[in-house]
Amino acid sequence: MDPVIVVGAGPVGLALALALARQDVPVVVLDESPGEDTPRAARTVVLREDTAAFVERLAGVELGGAGLHWAGWRTMRRKQATSEVAFGEDAPAPLHIAQHVLTDALRAAIAREPLVELAVDSRLDSMEQESTGVTARTRGPRGTWWRGSYLVGCDGPRSTVRKLQDIRFPGRTAVERHAVAAVRTELPRPGEAFLHRLPPWRTTGPFAGEIAARPLPGGVWRLDWLLPPGKDLVTPELLVARVRETLTGWTGEPSPSYELLDTGVHTVHHRLARRWRAGRVFLAGDAAHLLGAFGTQGLDEGLRDADNLAWKLASAWHHGPHEALLDSYQTERRAIVSARLRAADQVLPVLRGGGGLRSYVPGTARNHDALLMDGHLGLGSLGAPGSYADSPLAPPRLDSEVPVDTPAGAPVADVVVTAEDGSFVPLRDRLGRGALLVVLVAPGTGVWERRHWMGAGIMPRLAAAVTALPHRAELLVAESYPGAAPHTVLLVRPDGHLVTGLNGVHPADLYTAAEATVGGAERAGTRAEAGAR
Template sequence: MDPVIVVGAGPVGLTLALALARQEVPSVVLDETPGTDPARAARTVVLREDTAALVERLAGAPLGRAGLRWAGWWAMRRKQVTAEVAFGESEPAPLHIAQHVLTGALRAAVAREPLIELATDSRLDALEQEAAGVSARTRGPDGTWWRGSHLVGCDGPRSTVRKLQDIRFPGRTAVERYAVAALRTGLPRPEEAFLHRTPPWRTSGPFAGEITARPLPDDVWRLDWLLPPGKDLITPELLIARIRETLTGWTGESAPAYELLDTGVHTVHHRVARRWRNGRVFLAGDAAHLLGAFGTQGLDEGLRDADNLAWKLALTWHHGPHEALLDSYQSERRAVVAARLRAADQLLPVLRGGGLRSYVPGAARGHDMALIEGHLGRGALGAPGTYAGSPLAPGPFDAEAPLDTPVGAPVEDVVVTAEDGSFVPLRDRLGRGVLLAVLVAPGTGVWERRHWVSAGIMPRLAAAVTALPHPAELLVAESYPGAAPHTVLLVRPDGHLVTALSGVRPADLYSAAEAALGGTAATGAHAEAGAH
């Protein structure tokens, strides 16, 4: 069968190709560049816990040394600290990393993967699809036609794939603008990111009163100054004056030392494509959506697109067409991103527009809390999406068990005992194209698996898992937040909860698995799929 064609070799395209390879699906990545990502110290990304774990799992190496996991995050208004967060077990630290470093790590992983062909200097200029597959023509030194089973456009805001498919991309232009500088300097509370609103010193030039400082390794900081609406030109002289003014205000030194590494202007747009699927062609990442106001991270959503789509394409690639499963990609991911954009658009006039609401007692504190959600990946602005209304969600069961994780939300990364008896994070078992059945059984962690694998409800549960319409792995956890003993969680390959049941319920477990796969058409070839 033909490989999947991935257009675009940015973080989303490379992540998708690696996710497909982990499920034994070959791909061709069409890269219009010579195969390098220019080093830009001022172009960085913040990855939340789930997306950082996804990238590290696929790259096969931790990214902590390449980026920085913050020790904390805090916010100030004028001279007063309004919020402080210390990262730890209860609040996992995000990863801040330069985008070219992230892309480089993913490219290195792609180079080691025999199932991925990376075609550099290959710019897409034509696309045809029919019932049996997709053909893509590239121009460049080795311009040719490529044949694929499906094609995914991960080719950025000006997506050629989106344009060739005549898909509209409505939304708002220049929602926010920031002047950006990357510099090496010493700041108070190193390794802690912070947000400073309405600093007490006199502002100069076309700058608004909000600054974000995000640390990187080796005393490098990315500073973002919010710019007021308009198209004021930010000259180098203006930016250098603002850097000195800001560093002086933060350090109290009249001439703080710093090394300027890079500068730029970052413009935030809010757009979402009308369709994310057209037959065998899909959109993901910036080709499908643009967002990023209030500290939110568009790349996070792009990586979640790749994670959501990869297992559905893999199942279809191995077992044949399944329209309901492929349609669910757009239903799930577009709904999450659209909700994120609605939340940001509702906040924009409140946080940026001023007016009488700005003078209501307590309004400033409420505004700060709203910004915290975006910067920390919480709430409607930043938390990972929940697919509660998904077409893949099963109907309610009488035996449903209460759980702190809602149906459709990402599961917690608890320690589980795998089938080989090893203790591993639950997240390590994701992305292999199989369902996960997790039994909550307190006390099992102190015994070797061979002592309890044939005791109690385990044989019945093992038989029920073996009988599911798709390969599944049986895992055991000592505990899970909000779960009673003998609760069984069914988890999708991308880590979202399908259902939680009280005890062994073979019929309910089967029905839930069947729904999560899009219905009966996704079943079959069970023994063949075990090779995943």
Template sequence: MDPVIIVGAGPVGLTLALALARQEVPCVVLDESPGRDEPRPARTVVLREDTVALVERLTGAPLTGGFRWAGWRSMRRKQVMREVAFDDAADPAPLHIAQHVLTGALRAALAGDPLVQVAVDSRLDAIEQEPSGVTAHTRGPNGTWWRGSHLVGCDGPRSTVRKLQDIRFPGRTAVERYAVAALRTELPWTDEALLHRSPPWRTSGPSAGEIVGRPLPDGLWRLDWLLPPGKDLVTPEMLVTRIRETLAGWAGGASPAYELLDTGVHTIHHRLARRWRAGRVFLAGDAAHLLGALGTQGLDEGLRDVDNLAWKLALAWHQGPHEALLDSYQEERRAAVATRLRAADQVLPLLRGGGGLRSYVPGSSRGHDALLADGHLGRGALGAPGAYTDSPLVPAHLDGEVVVGTPPGALVTDVRVTAEDGTFVRLHDRLGRAALLVVLVAPGTGVWERKHWVTAGIMPRLAAAVTALPCHAELLVTESYPGAGAHTVLLVRPDGRLVTALNGVRPADLYAAAETALGGAAEAAAAEAGAPVGTR
């Protein structure tokens, strides 16, 4: 069968290639660059725990070269409004990393993989679709035609794939603008990120008065200054003035010595593609959505696109048409990103409008700082990963369904489980294998070897039910799960989303839930109605 064609070799495209290769799906990555990433210290990304875990699981190694903050501080004028201390286990810190370091790690993991071909200096200029596949043409030194089973556009905001498929990309332009500097210096704190609103030293002309400082390894910092509305030119002189007054203000005196490494202007747009699927062509990452105001990070959502799409493409590649399952990618991911965009658009006037009655409401400033911190820290409506609660892959009306600490469609908690070979592993380590996971909650099993209980109690009946499921599933056992009682059975998707929780071994319910999670229920309903499935 033909490989999957991935257009774009940024973090999203490279991660998708890795995710497909780990599920034994060949792919071709069309990279319009020479295959090297220019070091840009001012171009960094902040990844939350779920997306860091995804990258590390796919690369098979800890993600190095980034910086995990020890804490977060929100200030307004001279007052500290909020402080957060991170805990590696209970409250992991975000990871701040230069984008070229991230793509370098992904390229290194792909090097030598026989299932992945990276075609450099290959710029897409045509796409043709047929019922049996898709063909793409590239121009460049080795311009040629490429044949694939599917094609995924991970080619950024100006996506050629999106334009060739005539997909609209409505939204708002220049929602916010930031002047950015990457520099090496010594500050009174070394390992905390900082959001400073309305600093008392503003002397460099008109300013919205918001600065974000994020540490990097080796004494590097990325500083972002929110610019006032408009398109005023950010001159080198103005930027140097802002650097000096900011460093002096934070140091409480003269500006400390610094080494300026990189600068830029970061403009944030809010856009959402009308469609994320056109037949055998899909969009992911910045090609499908742009967001980033109020601390939200677009790359996080791009990597979640990959996590959602990869296992569905892999299942379709290995087993044949799963149209409802492929349609669910747009239904789930577009809804999740749209929710975050709406939240940011609703909060922006409150935070940026200023003046009026809000200025006199007690505690309003503290609430504003909390909202901004949530965006930066990946919490709340502005920053937390969305749950696919309204997904067509969530089963309804199962007699044995019970409520646990994770709602259906949300990411499961990473508990310790016993694998089929008897080893103890983390639940999230078993994700991304193009297989469903069935997790039995069985208190006390952790103190016995698997051979002593694998044939006892309800295990044989559950093992038989798992074997009968419509696709391969792995049976795992855990001593406990938040909100779950003994003998609760969890069904988990390859991207770590809970399908359902059942009260005991219920083969019929388990089969029905698995069938729904694979899109089978939607396929059957469409076939019965004599109508095509989904949004193709």
């Protein structure tokens, strides 16, 4: 069967290619660049815990050395701290990393992956699709024709794939603008990110009185100054003056020592493609959506697109297309991003509007600071990982279903499990292999070797039920899971979202839930109704 064609070699395209290859799907990545990402110290990304783990799993490296996990977060207003967060086990730290470093790590993994071909200097020019595949033509020094089973456009905001498929991309332009600088300097409380609203010193030039400071390795900081609406020109002289003024305000030194590494202006747009699937063609990342106001990270959502789409494309590649499963990519992911954009639209007039009565309401400023913190830290409606509770892949209500602390459709907790080879691994390490995960919660099993309890108690019956499922599945055992009673059986999707929890071994319910998860929800619902009759 022909490979999957991925158009675009940014982080999302490279991550998708690796995620497909990990599931034994060959991939061709069309990269219009010469194969290098230009280093820019001021072009950085913040990855939440789930997306950082996804990239690390694909790249096979720990990104903590290349980026920086923040020690904490502060929100300041004038001279006072209005909120503080210390990161640890209960509050995982975001990872801040230069985008070219992230891309280089993914490119290095691509170079080691025999199932991925990276075609540089290959700009998409035209494409055609029919019932059996997609043909793409590239131009440039290596222009040629490529044949693929599916094609995914990960080619950014000006996506050629989206334009060739005549897919509309409505939304809002210039929702926010920020002047950006990367500086190497020493600031109080190193390693701690913060947002400073209405700093007490006098501002210079067209700046709106809100500064984000996010640390990177090596004493480097990315500083973002919110710009007021309009198209005021930010000259290099104005930006240098603003750097000095800001560092003086934070350090108290009249002539603070710093090294200016990079500058720029970052404009945030909010857009959402009307369709994310057109037959055998899909959109992902910035080609499908743009967001990023209030500190939210569009790359987070792009990587979640890749994670969601990879296992569904892999299933279609190996077992033949299943339209309900492929359609669910657009249904699930577009709903999440759409909700994120609606939340931002609702917050925008509150946080960026004029003064008026809200300036005099006690506690209002603190509430606004909390909303901004949600965006920067990936919390709440502005930034928390989405749930697929209303997915078309969700199973019908099952008689043996029991709740756990993770709601159905949400990402599972990363507990330690015993794998089939007897090793103890984080649950997250078993994701992304194309298999459903069946997790039995069995206290006490951790002190015995797997071979001693695989044939005891309920394990033989559960193992037989897992073998009979309509999709490949892996049986894992956990000592405990938040909110789960002993002998609870959890069904987890290949991308780490909980399908359901069952109160013991119920082969028929487990089969029904698994069939729904791989696109047979209608058939599963019919059988459940027939069983009830």
